Amino acid sequence: MKLVCLALFTLLVGCQDLNSNSSDREKYGPTSLIGSDNFREAYPILVKRCGNCHTSNIHAAWASYQNEQTWIDLNKIVPSDSRNSQIIIRTINTGGNNANMPQGGSAIPDQEYETLIRWIDNL
């Protein structure tokens, strides 16, 4: 009986598998981006500056949002209105009261930040 129990334990496999690597394909593998040219420039910045925390392990997996429309549907951006887009409002660069992203990280470099704004404002 004891041995049976022992065997049962060893056969069990976990169910949820979310971990630090769940978004590696989207972040580091080949991408299939659907959207404007500005989105193709903005997406790597979002993955690089936000993707370490916005993974399926901690938050929603932003690297998997490879369709520009997803960012609009999820209210992360407001087309043509970067000032009222969450990813701009929340970033440290704005200096606003609600700005604390990337959390635990540095502000997004100016050139990259302008790329994000250009992407949104040209939608």
Add this chain to the structure above:
Amino acid sequence: MKFIFYIFFFFLSAKVHAYVNFIGHGYTSCLNCHYNPSGGGPINDYGRVVAATLISSGALYPDNVTEEQVANASGFLFRKPKQNFFRTQINYRGFQLVRDPGGDTETKRWINMQADARAILKLGENDKFVAVLNYGYSPLPQGEKIDGVKNQTEWRSREHYIGYRATPKFGVYAGLMDKVFGLKTIEHTAYSRTFPQMTQNDQTHGLMGHYLADKWEFFGQYFVGNLSQEDQLRQKGFSGMAERTIFDTHRIGASVSQSKNEFLQLLSYSAHTKLNLKEGSAVLAEVGQTSRSTENGANENVGRFALLQTYLRPVRGLYVLSNIEYNKEDTKRSDYTVRWGPGVQYFPIQKLEVRFDIYNIRNFAPDTSTKDNWYYLVQTHIWL
């Protein structure tokens, strides 16, 4: 009055975890209290008694309750086990997270961090054979379902392994366990855990060897990732850690870990120390770096991290903490981040922990000035 006390005691029964800082009580090796020699997971009978009589405060017990009675109540459901081959534990951790406290954008959220059930089968003299299962609740990221991610259940196995100690000095373990690397601090979001991907969900299937000599302790682990995850995403590789006891009561150590999946390669090093300041007080420190190399060339960098924690125990059951962390995401850039803050950890009775932490995050960059982030946590940790 006694009846009320015992009813209160019954409903708030808990098991105390052992933590890295318990080197302050003279425990240089985690094997003293844990079935897993690298620490974490369920604690053994000795660990339960230590937690009940040394770690927890006795202030709430009536005067006529002896230490022996407290120790005898350290088992599951406060009972002294009647057999020697099976143990079980239930564990819950939840906390209130408050961001930007007192500010215009203050947010509050209660998070049910953990709710586990644990079963341990132990056979042979001195627990020569063990089989451990740790299964429980793991919240999905902020309640969102992630497209394309299989197994979006909120239940997972955190550990399931078998272990065999061929001798008191040497053991092998096989199954799903944490990776062996650095200080296994309870703060799973510490930079020293997130950078090398040693967080609370990064358990891996593998084989671990452990050797405990008089002053040395060695770990070697080969792993193949979590078998619940699809093969391309699993980090496969090895990790190793060596620690040495110095001046009889302190430990210094070094770790290395190398792993890769189809998209990302990681190479991490760290050095750490655990200093016993006596009477339960301790200092923990770790420095390290992680190199990332990716299939698509994005996010290739070398990042560095550091951690310094002090635990001061003014009275039994109470620990006053301070925590300072450093994070440099990319050594090619000049910006870096410091997170710091005080905390208080209190074990009012056995099997119950309450904890309060404040955190400040400050970014340092040559061309940018940004506001600090503030948040605090009020945590409850209860076990049966």
